[in-house]
Amino acid sequence: MQELTLNENLLAAPVHVAGKPIEEVRREYGLERIIKLASNENPLGPSPLAVEAIKKALPNAHRYPGTVEANLRARLAQLMGGDFDEDNIIIGNGSCDVLRMVCLAFLHDGGESVVCPSTFPMYRIYTQMFGGNLVPVEARDYAYDLPAMVEKIGDATRLIFVCNPNNPTGTMLTQQQVDDFMEQVPERVVVVVDEAYYDYVADEHYASVKEYIEEGRNVILTRTFSKIHGLAGLRVGYGVAKKEMIQYLQHARSPFHVGSVNLIGATASLDDVEHIQRSRTLNAAEKEYLYEQFDRLDLRHIPSETNFILLPELRHDAVAMSEALLRQGVIVRPAGGFGVPGAIRVTIGTREENERLVWALEQVLHELTEG
Numbered sequence: 001m002q003e004l005t006l007n008e009n010l011l012a013a014p015v016h017v018a019g020k021p022i023e024e025v026r027r028e029y030g031l032e033r034i035i036k037l038a039s040n041e042n043p044l045g046p047s048p049l050a051v052e053a054i055k056k057a058l059p060n061a062h063r064y065p066g067t068v069e070a071n072l073r074a075r076l077a078q079l080m081g082g083d084f085d086e087d088n089i090i091i092g093n094g095s096c097d098v099l100r101m102v103c104l105a106f107l108h109d110g111g112e113s114v115v116c117p118s119t120f121p122m123y124r125i126y127t128q129m130f131g132g133n134l135v136p137v138e139a140r141d142y143a144y145d146l147p148a149m150v151e152k153i154g155d156a157t158r159l160i161f162v163c164n165p166n167n168p169t170g171t172m173l174t175q176q177q178v179d180d181f182m183e184q185v186p187e188r189v190v191v192v193v194d195e196a197y198y199d200y201v202a203d204e205h206y207a208s209v210k211e212y213i214e215e216g217r218n219v220i221l222t223r224t225f226s227k228i229h230g231l232a233g234l235r236v237g238y239g240v241a242k243k244e245m246i247q248y249l250q251h252a253r254s255p256f257h258v259g260s261v262n263l264i265g266a267t268a269s270l271d272d273v274e275h276i277q278r279s280r281t282l283n284a285a286e287k288e289y290l291y292e293q294f295d296r297l298d299l300r301h302i303p304s305e306t307n308f309i310l311l312p313e314l315r316h317d318a319v320a321m322s323e324a325l326l327r328q329g330v331i332v333r334p335a336g337g338f339g340v341p342g343a344i345r346v347t348i349g350t351r352e353e354n355e356r357l358v359w360a361l362e363q364v365l366h367e368l369t370e371g
């Protein structure tokens, strides 16, 4: 490759490393039964309505996607309510793809992104990929410090990324905090709010930023079918913004970038209100179960508004602990890559999976303490 001119921005952007797949752990450790609580997927799987719709769509897979993307955008706009219509929505190959388009659209001239280091790493990675400059603003008590982010806005600031609720801490920002923040952000800065875990939030003080979009502010919110809809493998996400903003972002899109079968599955999942409710109820009950068990094991945990829980300030090395859990057949995520070294993040599973996690934690804590 020495003879080639490479893109320095790409070389600076770390390659995304996913959580270990179940098959790999099975092979590596020779284990029969593996539980994956590493990627915040829905343990109940996809909606049966989505599976049915996907099967029905397969015989048409020889055609490029026709109106199916517009159908999904129209349905999403309807669910957003108010005056939203399909032109307020852009579909992505997962919501990551929307985040990528946003960075491509706004960081072309070496502009800055204000980013919290203890958050979803793709804001940082895409900023680097497109030659933008990072302005990090540390979290405070495992939550976004919005006043400190506002202070860092400068002439070169193009984007501010906010993850609400936040991955990997599970903490959320209240309506009041967001309002105070929005009052101070100048119009020339685009606020990107990642609401991937929006569906799990129970706290009444939470609010989506959609009302700011309705007011015409330069806000882009992103959501996904990968979490409560149980369709992470289909790679469908979306962005919502005012129409001019969406039109501009369309320039960053590849042709037919999400497959028709995937779009049809995602659209069908929106109709399965029961599945969504069941997923939410299970998550709420299992979160309480895990809190109790973590208390019993004297493991500090951050109260979560999502489908995962962060265990920070562990008494043992987080990577060693995750590897020891792997040997017990449980895959979790050390949170170093999410800017919280010394912590692990566990996805809330079914009762059976959670019991297995607790059992494995007991073994591992014993093993590491005994040395």
Ligand SMILES: Cc1ncc(COP(=O)(O)O)c(C=O)c1O
Pocket (backbone or CB within 6 Å): 039, 040, 093, 094, 095, 096, 097, 120, 163, 166, 167, 194, 196, 197, 223, 224, 225, 226, 232, 235, 236, 237
């Ligand atoms: C905060 C956050 N945003 C976005 C994503 C990615 O979503 P998608 O699968 O839609 O690309 C994740 C996935 O873990 C996430 O945690």
